[in-house]
Amino acid sequence: MRKPPFTRPVGRLHLDASSIAECRALAAEIAEPLNELARTHTTKSIERAVLRLIGVDGVSPGADGPIPVPNLVVDAIEQSVGLGRGALVPLLHAVETGCGHIQSEAKAIADGATPVVWPDGVELEIAVTRARAEADLAEQRIRAAAAQRDRLIAEVGEAPKPWFYLIVATGNIHDDIPQAQAAARNGCDIIAVIRSTGQSLLDYVPFGATTEGYAGTYATQENFRLMRSALDEVGAEVGRYIRLTNYASGLCMPEMAALAAMERLDMMLNDCMYGIIFRDINMQRTFIDQHFSRMIHALAGIVINTGEDNYLTTADAVDSAHTVLASHFLNERLGLNAGLKEDQLGLGHAFEINPELPDQVLMEIAHAQLIRECFPNHPLKWMPPTKHMTGNVFQGFLYDGMFNLVGALTGQDIILLGMMTEGIHTPFLSDRDLALENADYVFGAAGGLGSEVAYAPGGFIERRAAEVLEECRQMLTKIADVGMFDAIEAGMFGDTSRARDGGRGLDGVIPRERGYLNSIEDRLGDALGIA
């Protein structure tokens, strides 16, 4: 690797600071009702995540295949005492009154062997006390994984920025592993295992090592573990800690966050709107789930990646550039509200403009630099071209190189490497390797331009950035006016309209009732100082 010293160039665009401040204030205003929603509701996945964090795991046989125990327990609780007061108390009550072992009792409830009971009086107190104790253990477990990460980084070495990020997607964890290791050996810093189509619509997390995904590999705790250890192995070999990424997204967002925290994943795709717009997941469900997920990520030291780049696959990259920035302000606010620090907010972007448009690269620079300057302390994630990649792999390789260049010029922290075959198939082993060579060249040879180049005052780039910022400010003003739900219903993000009661997963949203207990959330809240 020949990366020049990493810098985040700022002050290049002479942006209007008051306009940026106004955007932040508007985002806070918009986020408030969503916060309130999260405070007053839980979801099945949140409850399952909580159970997982206290050690519930495994599957029980079902008619259509094995069913995760956390699902069976939460469903059993829902069907008996209801979920309005949370799943912790009834489960831990069974534990305290049973054999004392969480997984055994969970299994018993799952199998219908133990009935679900809501305790009263002392029994309630005992269960609550146990819940608080388990929350401490969960916190410790999460902190331990984070500390282990720090230790390993200190031990094997930290990768110099920018970090090169690659996707593996064979569908088979046993094929993913050698591919990920080969990529790490040739310079990759971050491996993302993308998930099978359809996983985000599953209201459970599949179990065990899996070999049969479509265009991605199922995210399971065991797959996390296998890949994590393979990357630790290769990291030690190459002298760079290799980061692992997955998706806290879809119907099981909180559970994925919990598994990621426990299995020491390092980054998670975790957007406040992606599931709504691109998977048609209900918006209430999503806004509630993202909050708890992010609290977990916050404590786990996980960097989240947001997915605003996706908006421009369905909307026009020039006309709708400001929607990306607006969403960044929202994702930022919601993240901070959940206890994430700025250096955990890996806002994702790239404004993939049709390469046939004149001045495409100038606009890319304007947009990328705008984001850099609005979020100077954030580990930004820079995305490659996707939509305009065709079967011309040669030209595609060049587009990827130009995006790398823009990433270098504008000091982006995390570089998702483009695939020359993006327009064709999920990446080949060799596509990834070529992508690394591409990035290695561009960042090595041209990375220094970031600290060398200035843009003409009042020139095209400066003007374009100011224009996008202003459009963003206007958009946020409008959203603050109508509220987030109306904004999404109006199709303001990704040109895609979703109804507040539509999509999947609304049935898993439960208003919190008096007596609701989620000791883990409480514990996280305290630890993160967001109580």
Place this chain on the structure above:
Amino acid sequence: MRKPPFTRPVGRLHLDASSIAECRALAAEIAEPLNELARTHTTKSIERAVLRLIGVDGVSPGADGPIPVPNLVVDAIEQSVGLGRGALVPLLHAVETGCGHIQSEAKAIADGATPVVWPDGVELEIAVTRARAEADLAEQRIRAAAAQRDRLIAEVGEAPKPWFYLIVATGNIHDDIPQAQAAARNGCDIIAVIRSTGQSLLDYVPFGATTEGYAGTYATQENFRLMRSALDEVGAEVGRYIRLTNYASGLCMPEMAALAAMERLDMMLNDCMYGIIFRDINMQRTFIDQHFSRMIHALAGIVINTGEDNYLTTADAVDSAHTVLASHFLNERLGLNAGLKEDQLGLGHAFEINPELPDQVLMEIAHAQLIRECFPNHPLKWMPPTKHMTGNVFQGFLYDGMFNLVGALTGQDIILLGMMTEGIHTPFLSDRDLALENADYVFGAAGGLGSEVAYAPGGFIERRAAEVLEECRQMLTKIADVGMFDAIEAGMFGDTSRARDGGRGLDGVIPRERGYLNSIEDRLGDALGIA
């Protein structure tokens, strides 16, 4: 084509103007003895060129195949009355005393049917008068071709700059033509037909349409004519006048210039040192030949291209960057001395630095911008990577793209498009087409950066440019001291040393004797105002 408005960015590097002026003064000093050499000598090829310009053409059968009539005539004159007084008078004397028709009498001399005689008295005067008249005709013929170019450009349209330049090299003119036409249809502005290996060492110009070149196609008058008319045809079709280029280089440099002028070629590779260093052609021969060739080019409105880029294939691109600039000052001076205008000096460059070196692109920008600023009125020719191109065609395609970008950033006029297969074979039809797509994208999408970008004052780019300029000044000082011949003997260009009496073609150098007549040179000198 989506080229943004063309600009030549200058004033970006805050160069020391006095240093540049000093380089020019030194170049003038160095050029003076070379001028003197040209004034006092002729060469066989100059004499053959003169004969061609007055209409001598065709071949006569020889033992090893046909021999061009101009060669036979010049050789016959050499072996009879000698060449020290030029070939015009003896030939035209034969014409005047013979049938009056130049080609018939030339043929007669070639075939030994007419003896060569140096006339005296009135006969000499008659021959000289005829020579002056023929010079007028030759001038008219050259001017007519140039005027025809202007007319066609006005008629079919001028290509917007930068001009995309492509090479065809099948060896077979009949294969070259469809390939050149395909390239023009897809956006190419300039076609260069490169020559067969070995042609530059031939002391004659092959005749007729040829089909058997190695890694290039023989440059013949007929091949020029065929390609010229094919390009006129496609130019009318695409609404852009398509320029044609060949090589006034090698032992027949002046003849190639003459043929180019007559067949309306538009640009010619015509360097004062390329043949010396890369073909081992004698340096005296080359310096004499280049002067007359350039006078022809000057009147013909032909843009010459120099070949300093080549130095860095045998010398290190970083250590020897200044040799390119030094040679540019020399090529410029020698060109101006021969009557070329600044807008005919297509100085060729590119400093192909190993892509594995850190800051390679920053250095490329520094060098390219330096040349741009030292030669603000010159139609610079920007070369692609060659030496560091490997069999990795994908990565090579990216290198080409980055060079295109540097060319765009620094406002280079003529862009020789790189071939992804440069490290493998002479270009395929598809390599050329992909190269056009590459350039079309980079110049369309990023061309506007040229007028948008500034470099940090005192930064890496500015410092590097100043360093190269200073090294160039020192080198020219040294050359002015020792003289050009010593400098070349010392291997100061292209790390290649050549002896002043070594190499090929010295036997074709003839000191001019009293009575020497080259009425065409006189005519050109008058017309160009360099008498």
Place this chain on the structure above:
Amino acid sequence: MDIRPYGDAPDDGLVQVSFTLPLAASERARAAALELALKMGLQRPQIVHLKPIGDSFSFFVLYGALEHSVDPETLEVEEQEFPLLAPAEINRVIREQLRRQMVVLGASTGTDAHTVGLDAILSFKGFAGDKGLESYSEMRVVNLGSQVSAQDLAARAIAERADAVLVSQIVTQREAHLRHLSEVREALIATGVRDKVVLVGGGPRLVPAQSIELGYDRIFGRGAKPSEVASFLAWKIASHDRSAA
């Protein structure tokens, strides 16, 4: 007349090939790559690039002269079976045939969440300047979006009394698209409406030649235009008189 690839001259047969072998970079790996190239019919194959990927894979770029040739005149080329019609013409055909609006149901089915291609065909805006089916006055378009199960789609086809069912499939890894297309066909058969609808599939990695094997009336591939789909639908209802449905 037989033709071969054209590299730099007629009939030179030159082609470029790249692939990865599961072998460490070595002389043996080179030999294996050359052997495969020979089996592909590359004469005088040249390995121009060998890059080790990790320590158990090698990436190769090769050039060689293909010994195979083909006579294009002897090949069966599918003529497009239907004529391209102007929108007004299409609307006229529908009016004459159905005497009511044609009901077009579209979805991206199974786990596929891609909608851009489907929307390109259906939405008013269309694709590359060609307006979508929603712009045809005689069509009523019901766009169900993505991730629609085959069962739901079949049920909606009945409920909406669909004349045409349009299925988009973008994800092809492990043949997901073929599986999803078959599921829709089977669901329509199972619910007894397969013969009452024009069944159309589309996606970038599909080609018209797959129509028969997939049991679809027509498959559209990369770069399909809404006007082509509309023309096909009009032609189909006219030539097969589905107005009875």
Place this chain on the structure above:
Amino acid sequence: MDIRPYGDAPDDGLVQVSFTLPLAASERARAAALELALKMGLQRPQIVHLKPIGDSFSFFVLYGALEHSVDPETLEVEEQEFPLLAPAEINRVIREQLRRQMVVLGASTGTDAHTVGLDAILSFKGFAGDKGLESYSEMRVVNLGSQVSAQDLAARAIAERADAVLVSQIVTQREAHLRHLSEVREALIATGVRDKVVLVGGGPRLVPAQSIELGYDRIFGRGAKPSEVASFLAWKIASHDRSAA
């Protein structure tokens, strides 16, 4: 064990191919490209890119699963016939065998004007950190440069009493390199010195396997190192006792 190319999973056989056909872009051109791909052994070939080049050529990029496989263990792989020696060792061998300096004559012959490769092998500076033959104390190197005719080279071989003749060939179009290499061999035979010298050829498009057909003692290819050439020369004079020459 048989192996196949590895795209995204073991044994998937996936390869990338590109070529140009001398046909206008059309359905027929597509069909021809697919037919050629099938002949190459690509199963389910996919045309992922078709670009018209002018109006009588079409450029294609295809992917497909190669049906061919190869068992690398069964392939004959040339083991390097000579051991790699350190410079001191090489000098020692020469001293012992010849009891004088070894005379090495090098040239780029015929019309080939490329010298960088030849210089990489001969000059003191060498190539990629590996010093050239001039750095060996027991070698006397005569570098004739480029564009040397076979006749001149043979004459110089006699005049210099050369022990080894090294020929560089870079330009390969229309097999120029093979022709030029043969010319040198023939000239040496004609002048009777072929058997008195170690004859070595080199260039980026040559491979060692061509040694025999070209009648050379050894051919070196792309990326050859001076130390390899020196080791070969030492091995050759030792094993064949050319010291008598």
